[in-house]
Amino acid sequence: MSDKIKTILYPFGFAVGFLIIWELAVRLFAIPVYLLPAPTAIVSVIDANLGSHMMVTLMEALIGFLLANILGFITAVIFVHSKPIEKGVFPLAIALKTTPLVALAPLLVVWMGTGYSSKVVASMLICFFPILVNSVKGLKAIEFEAWELFSTYKGTKWEIFWKLRLPTSLPYVLSALKISSSLAIVGAIVGEFVGANKGLGYVVLVSSYHMDTPVMFSAIIASAACGLLLFWSISWVEKKLIFWQRVDEV
Amino acid sequence: MTSQVIEMQAGTGQQFGGNQSSPANREIAVSLKNCSLSFGEVQVLNNVSLDIYKNEFLSILGPSGCGKSTLLRLMLELLKPSEGGEISYSSDKPSIGMVFQKPVLMPWLSAIQNIELPLGLGEKKKFTKKEAREKAEGALQLVGLQDFKNHFPHQLSGGMQQRIAIARALAADPAVLLMDEPFGALDEFTREKLNFELLRLWESPDTSLSTVVMVTHSIQESVIMSDRIVMMSPRPAGVEAIIPVPLPRPREVGMEEHPAYYQTVKELRKRVKHL
Ligand SMILES: Nc1ncnc2c1ncn2[C@@H]1O[C@H](COP(=O)(O)OP(=O)(O)OP(=O)(O)O)[C@@H](O)[C@H]1O
Numbered sequence: 216m217s218d219k220i221k222t223i224l225y226p227f228g229f230a231v232g233f234l235i236i237w238e239l240a241v242r243l244f245a246i247p248v249y250l251l252p253a254p255t256a257i258v259s260v261i262d263a264n265l266g267s268h269m270m271v272t273l274m275e276a277l278i279g280f281l282l283a284n285i286l287g288f289i290t291a292v293i294f295v296h297s298k299p300i301e302k303g304v305f306p307l308a309i310a311l312k313t314t315p316l317v318a319l320a321p322l323l324v325v326w327m328g329t330g331y332s333s334k335v336v337a338s339m340l341i342c343f344f345p346i347l348v349n350s351v352k353g354l355k356a357i358e359f360e361a362w363e364l365f366s367t368y369k370g371t372k373w374e375i376f377w378k379l380r381l382p383t384s385l386p387y388v389l390s391a392l393k394i395s396s397s398l399a400i401v402g403a404i405v406g407e408f409v410g411a412n413k414g415l416g417y418v419v420l421v422s423s424y425h426m427d428t429p430v431m432f433s434a435i436i437a438s439a440a441c442g443l444l445l446f447w448s449i450s451w452v453e454k455k456l457i458f459w460q461r462v463d464e465v
Numbered sequence: 466m467t468s469q470v471i472e473m474q475a476g477t478g479q480q481f482g483g484n485q486s487s488p489a490n491r492e493i494a495v496s497l498k499n500c501s502l503s504f505g506e507v508q509v510l511n512n513v514s515l516d517i518y519k520n521e522f523l524s525i526l527g528p529s530g531c532g533k534s535t536l537l538r539l540m541l542e543l544l545k546p547s548e549g550g551e552i553s554y555s556s557d558k559p560s561i562g563m564v565f566q567k568p569v570l571m572p573w574l575s576a577i578q579n580i581e582l583p584l585g586l587g588e589k590k591k592f593t594k595k596e597a598r599e600k601a602e603g604a605l606q607l608v609g610l611q612d613f614k615n616h617f618p619h620q621l622s623g624g625m626q627q628r629i630a631i632a633r634a635l636a637a638d639p640a641v642l643l644m645d646e647p648f649g650a651l652d653e654f655t656r657e658k659l660n661f662e663l664l665r666l667w668e669s670p671d672t673s674l675s676t677v678v679m680v681t682h683s684i685q686e687s688v689i690m691s692d693r694i695v696m697m698s699p700r701p702a703g704v705e706a707i708i709p710v711p712l713p714r715p716r717e718v719g720m721e722e723h724p725a726y727y728q729t730v731k732e733l734r735k736r737v738k739h740l
């Protein structure tokens with residue numbers, strides 16, 4: 216059996232086994248549904264409605280993710296080219312990072328209301344730091360001799376950026392994207408907890424009020440699926456783009 | 466420690482080779498005067514004075530860590546000598562090519578793209594895309610890697626990577642070529658082949674290459690290739706001696722049998738021991 220098939224088949228086999236044991240355990244010990252619903256009970260509540268909530272969360276997370284990464288990368292470029300700005304702004308970025316998002320989320324809702332924007336910003340806040348730190352590291356990671364090579368052949372600052380710094384930073388950037396792909400969902404859901412009328416966070420919250428555990432489970436699973444979807448997409452892009460560097464698996 | 470410049474004649478003192486007129490009336494390509502350099506507390510170069518002539522093949526020998534790479538960086542103007550030192554070039558500032566001690570290839574560029582890279586750098590582009598491609602292909606052929614044109618550095622062996630780096634320096638048609646142990650990572654066969662390829666290229670009237678400065682660890686290689694050999698003392702390095710090689714040009718395979726070859730190698734060995 217080829218390794219490729221094994222890497223798919225083994226986890227799949229274990230997952231199926233786990234679900235079967237779960238189902239049997241719930242039935243055998245007659246566990247009440249509000250404590251632990253059986254997998255079949257969870258599947259039965261998955262419907263188009265859940266799908267639409269999932270799309271909402273996914274969109275919020277995706278927009279926050281994209282904006283944060285663009286902004287974070289641009290900030291990193293500015294940092295790398297200006298020591299004073301880096302020295303002045305980096306502590307602020309760290310302060311922002313150490314402030315728990317959960318503490319900030321209510322403020323965001325006060326400022327921006329219960330619509331999309333507060334969730335997008337929550338998601339941005341959580342995604343901003345990984346890309347900033349990794350991009351700064353990556354843009355600075357150029358080999359000294361490579362810089363000397365460009366200088367010897369009269370390469371301009373612009374050329375050093377496009378042809379040396381940018382490609383050198385790509386592996387670092389992609390690794391930040393992988394980290395923040397799952398964080399983006401966290402940001403959106405935290406935003407929805409605080410104030411929203413749609414999205415997976417909202418579903419989880421409302422179903423907990425109603426002790427509707429199967430729906431709650433379905434929303435949790437959907438949020439995990441969102442994170443996986445983003446993570447796998449980024450991993451795929453990374454494999455295509457960074458062919459020269461061996462990827463360390465997370 | 467003061468360094469002294471000793472011009473010594475190996476062998477019988479007999480001059481071979483038609484193009485080796487006496488240094489006094491030859492045109493200087495690069496000239497270093499009283500160059501010293503320190504990295505913080507560590508003094509690396511101590512009062513180095515050295516004239517390098519046009520149409521000259523010069524080798525630099527010296528113990529590891531003495532400052533040979535640093536000397537080349539001075540010539541490239543990547544480093545500045547401390548107060549009192551001066552580096553000057555022939556009136557028409559020559560185009561300088563460099564082969565670093567490491568290959569320094571861009572891992573995201575294919576072999577041919579790596580060779581083209583310096584051709585496309587700088588404010589005023591010297592070559593069109595098509596010219597650059599042709600030059601790169603020619604250089605690739607020269608180092609015998611035309612079949613690996615589209616391979617990426619991680620798909621090439623260490624020696625092949627170094628050959629790409631050599632091709633990259635040659636593609637830009639330099640007048641002065643600085644090489645930092647360019648053949649150190651190569652096997653004996655490739656090394657000897659490339660030694661002579663480089664000599665042919667340097668002798669050929671078709672290329673603008675006129676001066677080669679090569680740092681090497683191999684006494685044999687320095688003798689078979691150079692007109693003069695600069696021996697450097699341990700750190701803080703100065704020029705210990707400049708030894709001319711009285712072997713005729715063009716250099717050919719088998720010249721290791723030449724008595725002048727033996728004598729120069731012997732002389733160098735003796736000096737290495739005394740360092
Ligand atoms: N950027 C640097 N900062 C501080 N010290 C340096 C730097 N570059 C070189 N040195 C020091 O200068 C000395 C000479 O270095 P250099 O690389 O010129 O030696 P080298 O003669 O080329 O040696 P090798 O034959 O091993 O390549 C060494 O002692 C090294 O530690």
Ligand SMILES: [Mg+2]
Pocket residue numbers: 533534535566645
């Ligand atoms: Mg060196």
